[in-house]
Amino acid sequence: MKQLEEMTHERKVPIGISARHVHLSEQDLEVLFGKGAKLTPYKPLSQPGQFASVECVDIITSRGMLRGVRILGPVRKETQVEISKTDCYTLGIDAPVRASGDIEGTPGAILRGPEGILQIPKGVIIPDRHIHMTPEDAAQYGVKNGDRVHVLVEGERGGILDRVLIRVSETSRLDFHVDTDDANAFDLHQGQWVRIFKSNPYEK
Numbered sequence: 001m002k003q004l005e006e007m008t009h010e011r012k013v014p015i016g017i018s019a020r021h022v023h024l025s026e027q028d029l030e031v032l033f034g035k036g037a038k039l040t041p042y043k044p045l046s047q048p049g050q051f052a053s054v055e056c057v058d059i060i061t062s063r064g065m066l067r068g069v070r071i072l073g074p075v076r077k078e079t080q081v082e083i084s085k086t087d088c089y090t091l092g093i094d095a096p097v098r099a100s101g102d103i104e105g106t107p108g109a110i111l112r113g114p115e116g117i118l119q120i121p122k123g124v125i126i127p128d129r130h131i132h133m134t135p136e137d138a139a140q141y142g143v144k145n146g147d148r149v150h151v152l153v154e155g156e157r158g159g160i161l162d163r164v165l166i167r168v169s170e171t172s173r174l175d176f177h178v179d180t181d182d183a184n185a186f187d188l189h190q191g192q193w194v195r196i197f198k199s200n201p202y203e204k
Contacts, residue, residue: 011141012193013131013151016046016175017183020087021072022057022111023080028120029071032057032113039073046175047132049074059083059124060110063092081109081124084181088126098125099165127179130165131196132172141196144168150197151176157187160200 029037033055040054053073059066059081066087080103088095093107108121131149138144145168151161161182176194183189 011195011197013133013174013176013196015183015188015190015192015194016177017180017188017190018082018127018177019070019180020059020066020083021052021070021081022059023072023076023078023082025077025079026075028079028111028118029075031116031118032111034115037115039071039075041073042070045072047173048171055113058112059091060112061091061093064090066090078103079111079118079120079123081111081120082127082179083124084179085126086181091124093124095124095126097128099128099130099167100125127177128165129161129163129176129178129182130167131174131176132167132169133174134170134172135168137172137174138166138168142198143196147198150200152195152197152201153186153188154194155187157185159186160202161186162200164196 041051042054044051051073053071055071056068057071059069083095095107098106103123103125106122107124108119109124111118111120143149143166145166147166148163149166151164153159178188
């Protein structure tokens with residue numbers, strides 16, 4: 001087993017737990033909330049310029065519903081719904097694990113807002129585990145955009161999260177995004193720090 005004492009502070013990243021949410025295009029926002037509708041910021045998110053909005057929608061399928069799912073802003077080019085595997089059971093759909101924006105071939109759903117109902121033909125995904133970082137962070141950690149790394153969680157319910165996607169951007173802030181299923185399984189908490197490795201630290 002590799003010596004865990006070799007882990008350095010420079011390879012730590014904070015956790016951001018991402019609950020189910022919706023990203024809307026400007027056109028779809030107006031369908032659901034009325035002509036000229038704008039998102040109302042509720043609270044800022046970890047990534048610069050992004051926010052949870054006051055506005056929420058219901059996600060509906062022929063087999064289930066999720067009520068009051070929050071919309072994240074600002075608006076995007078395409079509408080996208082990000083849920084957990086547990087949410088898939090509630091909705092009765094089989095959403096794939098995808099990186100944000102990769103929605104071709106994904107299932108759709110009905111979105112219901114206060115001013116309208118919208119059928120989206122695609123866009124429902126389980127978000128891939130990923131770490132946001134700047135180019136400076138990436139150089140320090142020895143990784144690049146699109147790499148896959150291992151994340152070590154210590155503690156009573158600790159373990160390894162494999163194949164975590166690295167997403168590098170000039171506008172990013174260092175943050176490891178996991179959904180609520182992963183957070184519950186590993187007993188993770190918002191803002192908790194974990195360590196990343198390019199290879200599995202438990203392999204001999």
